[in-house]
Amino acid sequence: MSGDAQISRLKPGRRTDIRRENERAILEAAEKVFAEAGFGGATMQLIADMAGLPKANLHYYFATKEDLYRRVVQQIFEIWLDAASSFDNAPGPVEGIGAYIDAKMDISRTHPHGSKVWASEVMHGAPVIQDYLETTLRDWTNGRIAVIQRWIDEGKMQPVNPRHLLYMLWATTQHYADFGHQIQTLNGGAALTEKQWKEAKASVKDMVLRGIGAI
Amino acid sequence: MSGDAQISRLKPGRRTDIRRENERAILEAAEKVFAEAGFGGATMQLIADMAGLPKANLHYYFATKEDLYRRVVQQIFEIWLDAASSFDNAPGPVEGIGAYIDAKMDISRTHPHGSKVWASEVMHGAPVIQDYLETTLRDWTNGRIAVIQRWIDEGKMQPVNPRHLLYMLWATTQHYADFGHQIQTLNGGAALTEKQWKEAKASVKDMVLRGIGAI
DNA sequence: TCATTTCCTGACCGTATGGTCAAGGTGAAG
DNA sequence: CTTCACCTTGACCATACGGTCAGGAAATGA
Numbered sequence: 217m218s219g220d221a222q223i224s225r226l227k228p229g230r231r232t233d234i235r236r237e238n239e240r241a242i243l244e245a246a247e248k249v250f251a252e253a254g255f256g257g258a259t260m261q262l263i264a265d266m267a268g269l270p271k272a273n274l275h276y277y278f279a280t281k282e283d284l285y286r287r288v289v290q291q292i293f294e295i296w297l298d299a300a301s302s303f304d305n306a307p308g309p310v311e312g313i314g315a316y317i318d319a320k321m322d323i324s325r326t327h328p329h330g331s332k333v334w335a336s337e338v339m340h341g342a343p344v345i346q347d348y349l350e351t352t353l354r355d356w357t358n359g360r361i362a363v364i365q366r367w368i369d370e371g372k373m374q375p376v377n378p379r380h381l382l383y384m385l386w387a388t389t390q391h392y393a394d395f396g397h398q399i400q401t402l403n404g405g406a407a408l409t410e411k412q413w414k415e416a417k418a419s420v421k422d423m424v425l426r427g428i429g430a431i
Numbered sequence: 432m433s434g435d436a437q438i439s440r441l442k443p444g445r446r447t448d449i450r451r452e453n454e455r456a457i458l459e460a461a462e463k464v465f466a467e468a469g470f471g472g473a474t475m476q477l478i479a480d481m482a483g484l485p486k487a488n489l490h491y492y493f494a495t496k497e498d499l500y501r502r503v504v505q506q507i508f509e510i511w512l513d514a515a516s517s518f519d520n521a522p523g524p525v526e527g528i529g530a531y532i533d534a535k536m537d538i539s540r541t542h543p544h545g546s547k548v549w550a551s552e553v554m555h556g557a558p559v560i561q562d563y564l565e566t567t568l569r570d571w572t573n574g575r576i577a578v579i580q581r582w583i584d585e586g587k588m589q590p591v592n593p594r595h596l597l598y599m600l601w602a603t604t605q606h607y608a609d610f611g612h613q614i615q616t617l618n619g620g621a622a623l624t625e626k627q628w629k630e631a632k633a634s635v636k637d638m639v640l641r642g643i644g645a646i
Numbered sequence: 647t648c649a650t651t652t653c654c655t656g657a658c659c660g661t662a663t664g665g666t667c668a669a670g671g672t673g674a675a676g
Numbered sequence: 677c678t679t680c681a682c683c684t685t686g687a688c689c690a691t692a693c694g695g696t697c698a699g700g701a702a703a704t705g706a
Contacts, residue, residue: 251554252555252556253471253555254469254470254471254472254551254555255469255471255472256468256469256470256471256472256473257469257470257471257472257555258471332554335550335554335609335610336469336551336554338609338610338612338613339466339547339550339551339609339610339612340467340468340469340472341467341612342612342613342616346616349613349616349617350616353613353616353617354616354617357617374641376634376637376638377630377634379617380630380631380634380635380638381634381638383603383606383607383610383614384599384603384606384635384638386606386610387602387603387605387606387610388598388599388602388603390602391598391599391601391602392598394550394553394554395550395553395554395598395601395602397553397554397556397557398553398557398564398568399598401557401561401564401565401568401569402564402568402569402572402594415592415595416595419591419592419595419596420595420599422591422642423591423595423596423599423639423642423643424638424642425642426589426641426642426643426644427637427638427639427640427641427642427643428638428641428642429641
């Protein structure tokens with residue numbers, strides 16, 4: 217566990233704001249702790265400390281550790297679903313997949329903790345979000361596969377397997393969040409600079425779009 | 432935690448074999464439990480049960496939980512390093528990178544647990560294998576980057592960024608192990624068949640090799 | 647001001663976990 | 677057979693964890 221400072225908290229203000237602000241601070245702290253320690257390694261005490269609240273106060277807002285964890289996982293999933301909109305209404309793979317890569321790379325940079333929590337959850341057999349995988353994710357996947365297949369039929373890209381293309385997109389973009397520590401170590405210990413992130417995005421887009429024969 | 436049966440154990444035999452066989456059974460059980468529950472979620476009791484030994488016996492062979500965990504992580508790392516030999520002595524990217532993808536995809540299929548443990552370790556900031564990242568992995572990476580750059584200079588592939596190509600290779604191949612549960616769910620709940628694995632390998636190789644302009 | 651709801655928190659509890667230990671079992675060597 | 681090093685294990689311990697609770701503080705509305 218890194219010794220990062222605690223999550224910033226705004227002044228309480230009105231009654232409604234107290235709840236919203238505390239839940240936000242707790243979720244932000246929880247996302248970080250769950251990402252860095254895993255579900256089993258995370259402790260409510262650690263999350264409380266990082267959120268700047270007594271542990272008992274966490275249980276006032278979130279009944280159990282599982283409840284809190286579930287909320288964190290749902291959060292990143294919804295962010296990813298939003299990013300997927302860049303996929304639709306695109307005339308072809310260069311725009312659609314290009315925008316999707318951009319969006320997912322941006323999320324890997326801005327929400328690395330959430331990505332790790334999701335990865336950890338799936339690696340452990342998705343005990344709390346299995347239903348999401350079987351419903352929302354499956355439907356979303358089938359929808360995008362249809363879009364990709366249409367692009368293939370229209371001759372806008374090579375006839376690659378759409379499903380494995382999606383896996384490659386997920387794997388490659390999320391790798392920059394999930395394995396960010398490894399990437400940073402191989403970068404001499406320094407986090408990627410703005411310029412390096414641009415280079416990463418450009419490299420991924422270039423290789424993927426050429427790989428599917430879209431450029 | 433899935434309710435899988437315990438790890439098989441052979442008869443002890445001679446004195447030397449007792450140690451070897453027990454350590455093997457413990458490591459095999461540990462790899463599975465660490466992968467499915469994470470370091471924090473894994474318990475020595477669970478590993479002991481799966482290995483078919485009393486918990487106290489685990490501490491006879493491995494002093495602490497960390498010791499056991501470290502051995503498991505080292506194991507998968509060495510397997511990956513071995514697979515990297517397919518990279519060398521290749522005349523060009525089609526053979527070298529193609530063989531590397533094949534090898535890593537095979538490992539994702541045969542050692543999914545180890546891959547997950549590694550991913551989990553890196554995601555948590557590599558607390559126990561940081562030195563490997565800074566020495567062995569960095570050297571290995573720089574070596575392969577040089578090989579890729581040579582291929583580029585020889586006109587055998589497009590001038591892509593070698594580093595990001597390696598990240599794409601790692602991400603994509605390991606995704607089939609680390610996110611195997613998600614892939615299985617999207618496959619209707621069934622594990623990939625022999626035929627589907629071949630399709631996966633072919634798809635990955637096809638997209639990557641075309642993506643770097645090697646085919 | 648007063649009543650009511652919401653929020654806060656120190657102290658506490660039962661449980662589970664990593665690890666220890668001492669006593670006993672077992673194979674190999676002479 | 678005897679010896680001895682190696683292996684096995686039930687019982688035990690200190691700690692840490694998730695969760696509870698009662699009583700008090702603070703905000704809201706009349």
